Amino acid sequence: MKKHFLLSFLLLGFVGVGLQAQEALFRAxxxxxxxxxxxxxxxxxxxxxxxxxxxxxxxxxxxxKIESPMGQMDGPGRADLVKGENGIWEFKSQILGPELYxxxxxxxxxxxxxxxxxxxxxxxxxxxxIFIIGGGHAELYKTNDIPHGSxxxxxxxxxxxxxDRRITIYTPPGYENSTEKYPVLYLLHGAGGDEExxxxxxxxxxxxxxxxxxxxxxxxxxxxxxxxxIQDAAPGEGSMGYxxxxxxxxxTMDGTYEANFMDIVKFVExxxxxxxxxxxxxxxxxxxxxxxxxxISRYYPNTFDYVGLFSAAIMPREDAxxxxxxxxxxxxxxxxxxxxxxxxxxxxxxxxxxxxxxxYRKMLDNMGMKYEYVESEGGxxxxxxxxxxxxxxPRLF
Amino acid sequence: MKKHFLLSFLLLGFVGVGLQAQEALFRAxxxxxxxxxxxxxxxxxxxxxxxxxxxxxxxxxxxxKIESPMGQMDGPGRADLVKGENGIWEFKSQILGPELYxxxxxxxxxxxxxxxxxxxxxxxxxxxxIFIIGGGHAELYKTNDIPHGSxxxxxxxxxxxxxDRRITIYTPPGYENSTEKYPVLYLLHGAGGDEExxxxxxxxxxxxxxxxxxxxxxxxxxxxxxxxxIQDAAPGEGSMGYxxxxxxxxxTMDGTYEANFMDIVKFVExxxxxxxxxxxxxxxxxxxxxxxxxxISRYYPNTFDYVGLFSAAIMPREDAxxxxxxxxxxxxxxxxxxxxxxxxxxxxxxxxxxxxxxxYRKMLDNMGMKYEYVESEGGxxxxxxxxxxxxxxPRLF
Numbered sequence: 163m164k165k166h167f168l169l170s171f172l173l174l175g176f177v178g179v180g181l182q183a184q185e186a187l188f189r190a191x192x193x194x195x196x197x198x199x200x201x202x203x204x205x206x207x208x209x210x211x212x213x214x215x216x217x218x219x220x221x222x223x224x225x226x227k228i229e230s231p232m233g234q235m236d237g238p239g240r241a242d243l244v245k246g247e248n249g250i251w252e253f254k255s256q257i258l259g260p261e262l263y264x265x266x267x268x269x270x271x272x273x274x275x276x277x278x279x280x281x282x283x284x285x286x287x288x289x290x291x292i293f294i295i296g297g298g299h300a301e302l303y304k305t306n307d308i309p310h311g312s313x314x315x316x317x318x319x320x321x322x323x324x325x326d327r328r329i330t331i332y333t334p335p336g337y338e339n340s341t342e343k344y345p346v347l348y349l350l351h352g353a354g355g356d357e358e359x360x361x362x363x364x365x366x367x368x369x370x371x372x373x374x375x376x377x378x379x380x381x382x383x384x385x386x387x388x389x390x391x392i393q394d395a396a397p398g399e400g401s402m403g404y405x406x407x408x409x410x411x412x413x414t415m416d417g418t419y420e421a422n423f424m425d426i427v428k429f430v431e432x433x434x435x436x437x438x439x440x441x442x443x444x445x446x447x448x449x450x451x452x453x454x455x456x457x458i459s460r461y462y463p464n465t466f467d468y469v470g471l472f473s474a475a476i477m478p479r480e481d482a483x484x485x486x487x488x489x490x491x492x493x494x495x496x497x498x499x500x501x502x503x504x505x506x507x508x509x510x511x512x513x514x515x516x517x518x519x520x521x522y523r524k525m526l527d528n529m530g531m532k533y534e535y536v537e538s539e540g541g542x543x544x545x546x547x548x549x550x551x552x553x554x555x556p557r558l559f
Numbered sequence: 560m561k562k563h564f565l566l567s568f569l570l571l572g573f574v575g576v577g578l579q580a581q582e583a584l585f586r587a588x589x590x591x592x593x594x595x596x597x598x599x600x601x602x603x604x605x606x607x608x609x610x611x612x613x614x615x616x617x618x619x620x621x622x623x624k625i626e627s628p629m630g631q632m633d634g635p636g637r638a639d640l641v642k643g644e645n646g647i648w649e650f651k652s653q654i655l656g657p658e659l660y661x662x663x664x665x666x667x668x669x670x671x672x673x674x675x676x677x678x679x680x681x682x683x684x685x686x687x688x689i690f691i692i693g694g695g696h697a698e699l700y701k702t703n704d705i706p707h708g709s710x711x712x713x714x715x716x717x718x719x720x721x722x723d724r725r726i727t728i729y730t731p732p733g734y735e736n737s738t739e740k741y742p743v744l745y746l747l748h749g750a751g752g753d754e755e756x757x758x759x760x761x762x763x764x765x766x767x768x769x770x771x772x773x774x775x776x777x778x779x780x781x782x783x784x785x786x787x788x789i790q791d792a793a794p795g796e797g798s799m800g801y802x803x804x805x806x807x808x809x810x811t812m813d814g815t816y817e818a819n820f821m822d823i824v825k826f827v828e829x830x831x832x833x834x835x836x837x838x839x840x841x842x843x844x845x846x847x848x849x850x851x852x853x854x855i856s857r858y859y860p861n862t863f864d865y866v867g868l869f870s871a872a873i874m875p876r877e878d879a880x881x882x883x884x885x886x887x888x889x890x891x892x893x894x895x896x897x898x899x900x901x902x903x904x905x906x907x908x909x910x911x912x913x914x915x916x917x918x919y920r921k922m923l924d925n926m927g928m929k930y931e932y933v934e935s936e937g938g939x940x941x942x943x944x945x946x947x948x949x950x951x952x953p954r955l956f
Contacts, residue, residue, distance in 0.1 A: 211668070212667045269666070269671075270610065271607075272609070273674065274671045274672065275671065277670065280681045280685065280794070280804065281794075287677050289677050292801075293801060294800065304800060305797055307722075307798045310713075310725075312712065313713075314710065314711040315711075316707075316709040317709070328707075339830075394704075398677075398678045401701075403691065403702070407677065
């Protein structure tokens with residue numbers, strides 16, 4: 163028996179072990195892609211003997227001008243892979259700077275993923291491959307050999323929304339084995355996102371672990387809720403099952419989320435060892451999450467000492483009638499008079515929301531409401547939002 | 560400003576908002592695939608005007624015979640998609656039974672994922688799309704509107720392996736808000752797997768939530784460790800960064816994992832409210848994890864009252880010299896004499912490990928060691944391992 167088993171098991175690696183595992187092994191191409199070289203150039207490879215043309219695209223290539231209904235705008239560049247005699251296509255990039263990059267292949271006009279790279283990120287309904295070039299700020303995106311916090315997907319009861327809802331919670335290293343109380347950052351996603359967005363696309367756990375290990379941020383709990391009130395959870399994780407995610411979800415930005423946000427704060431403060439006061443609460447969000455942050459923080463004007471607007475979608479639609487959107491200036495004045503420690507606004511120079519943020523800052527200036535302002539390169543991208551988190555978190559508590 | 564913002568934001572859904580989000584929206588094809596019809600047939604669609612041929616493959620199609628180095632064996636079937644005038648290719652399946660299915664497209668010979676379905680599962684180095692046909696046992700794989708447990712990715716210190724290691728832990732609904740102590744199931748993955756395998760491919764959280772809600776399983780903690788001792792975490796989640804996962808990892812099945820398994824038990828029992836006795840400990844695993852289960856449970860012969868071997872790789876290599884693999888019969892006799900409540904062996908009729916399991920059962924018979932035996936259809940597949948979990952968990956505690 164031993165011999166028989168030995169033979170079978172050693173063959174595993176070559177011929178597979180059954181329908182699915184076997185398929186998993188057969189399907190894998192025996193090549194490495196991407197290969198990051200010592201000088202931080204990267205070679206991408208693909209075995210596709212029958213293809214006529216293969217290109218690679220995304221944010222590690224210089225941008226190009228593309229036409230859109232809003233006029234000419236920046237789009238992701240493309241580069242050609244070259245076919246070798248063995249049917250393996252290759253492209254070697256220029257030397258790349260530190261960053262977490264996305265890419266896709268375009269095979270005879272068909273955009274798809276790299277079958278040799280199982281590391282993927284979903285953004286709304288699209289999935290792309292990722293890779294990291296280390297160094298600089300990108301070191302914060304890596305899982306380094308340091309103490310790690312825990313990441314929990316948990317469900318909380320929202321009486322206001324009438325459902326149990328999924329929420330992602332980062333607790334810092336040591337949380338479980340102490341009696342200490344911690345401050346809390348509420349971190350909100352943008353349109354098309356959900357409770358998975360910050361933890362996957364935003365690298366929140368890696369960023370917080372690294373900042374805390376380096377002594378640059380105080381240990382804190384980071385709460386990442388789902389801002390789409392009709393969902394109990396991210397697409398594929400909730401009772402709606404599998405369906406194609408959409409960018410704009412019904413009842414988005416109609417005031418319901420903001421009006422029920424205290425369900426989340428109450429859940430956190432009655433389930434975690436937290437310092438439950440204004441001085442130890444921060445709220446920040448990107449795009450739609452910046453919109454939520456701005457409205458939540460002034461609607462509950464004595465709740466958060468730290469507010470972060472990352473590429474924020476500032477103002478509601480003119481037809482938005484929810485109470486939370488009324489008397490914006492008056493409630494901002496309340497917030498200002500109640501006092502806060504940091505009101506932080508960041509946006510990229512080419513962000514389509516740049517003008518809206520400039521106008522909002524002018525309004526704050528006129529009111530005499532103090533804020534800090536960071537103007538970065540680039541636009542409305544996760545690349546910027548990750549950096550904003552690395553800059554905002556060290557300012558807290 | 561409001562008007563400007565309104566315009567910009569409403570356009571978001573149509574033209575994208577920047578390099579990455581824009582790309583995420585542009586890339587998405589505006590079609591639905593897969594579409595599960597009322598009668599549980601499924602239509603798959605793909606927009607690929609330039610393709611010459613498109614096939615679909617995987618485990619929802621009847622198997623076909625394929626040649627392999629081990630001789631003829633079952634392989635996944637294939638079916639042709641048909642091109643419509645609009646460049647959209649389609650295939651409609653027969654009526655499918657309840658199951659979680661995998662599939663891939665083959666475009667002009669190139670195997671890839673469905674760009675209209677962002678729900679993917681990684682198995683070793685390969686990524687495939689998934690969909691669920693409900694009903695029967697597949698209802699247990701869905702996220703239903705019932706109380707949900709929490710799933711935590713956490714790091715534990717393994718003094719024996721000299722590193723912090725990532726571990727996935729399911730705590731049942733209500734765990735956080737009670738003072739009750741819970742029993743623990745240690746659930747081990749197979750070769751090529753890691754601490755993500757059971758929670759993603761195995762649907763452990765959904766299965767346990769559903770079994771507990773139906774009163775079919777007792778509330779329990781499920782601990783899913785990483786059985787590859789050279790890894791601190793799953794590929795892409797640890798300090799080794801992104802690399803192409805392999806089926807057989809160095810130092811696999813050399814005794815190191817088994818000899819250090821108590822690091823995990825100690826961590827769990829000192830960090831969770833558990834009933835820390837034999838009557839409240841279960842261990843089970845699939846394939847290599849069945850091998851680990853068999854050896855761990857007899858090496859620590861008075862530790863587990865419940866043992867589950869799912870398609871187990873039974874015996875060590877003949878050259879395996881680790882102490883844990885010595886005196887197998889003697890330690891099994893110890894385990895038998897110490898007593899246990901359930902020794903559960905399950906395997907599929909076409910599993911390549913079928914004969915090895917038959918021989919092992921003969922050895923147990925000769926020793927007079929009692930076990931329960933389940934012989935299922937099919938082979939060495941996650942489809943079977945999910946079902947085994949739904950059958951084993953209700954038998955515990």
